[in-house]
Amino acid sequence: MFTQRISATPRGARLARRVARYHLDGWGVPYDSELSDAVAQVTAELAANAVTHGRVAGRDFELRLLLAADGVRVEVTDTRTERRPPQSPELPCPDAESGRGLVLVAALAAEWGVVERAPGKTVWAWLPCG
Numbered sequence: 001m002f003t004q005r006i007s008a009t010p011r012g013a014r015l016a017r018r019v020a021r022y023h024l025d026g027w028g029v030p031y032d033s034e035l036s037d038a039v040a041q042v043t044a045e046l047a048a049n050a051v052t053h054g055r056v057a058g059r060d061f062e063l064r065l066l067l068a069a070d071g072v073r074v075e076v077t078d079t080r081t082e083r084r085p086p087q088s089p090e091l092p093c094p095d096a097e098s099g100r101g102l103v104l105v106a107a108l109a110a111e112w113g114v115v116e117r118a119p120g121k122t123v124w125a126w127l128p129c130g
């Protein structure tokens with residue numbers, strides 16, 4: 001398991017993606033493998049959502065990665081309680097500039113969800129091996 005608090009900024013969201021790939025490689029999941037690419041994309045989307053929609057001034061978000069024999073669980077926790085992601089994300093209009101992140105998460109992950117915590121929430125995704 002790996003856990004790190006990261007600044008709730010666009011730079012922090014990019015760092016989360018890079019850190020996820022780095023730790024997966026250290027755990028034996030090579031860069032550019034299908035699982036590494038999927039975990040990196042899901043981490044990027046969840047971190048971007050934490051920074052964009054879950055940011056509370058002066059508070060970081062938390063990235064947690066859990067490696068199991070059959071996959072990887074990605075968790076991103078922010079401190080904003082009142083803004084929960086939709087349970088069933090839908091594609092936005094074709095010309096919309098945002099709104100595709102959770103659609104990508106839902107497509108890449110076998111399952112995903114939201115867990116309430118005090119304060120805030122944890123958005124998680126499960127990505128199986130193979």
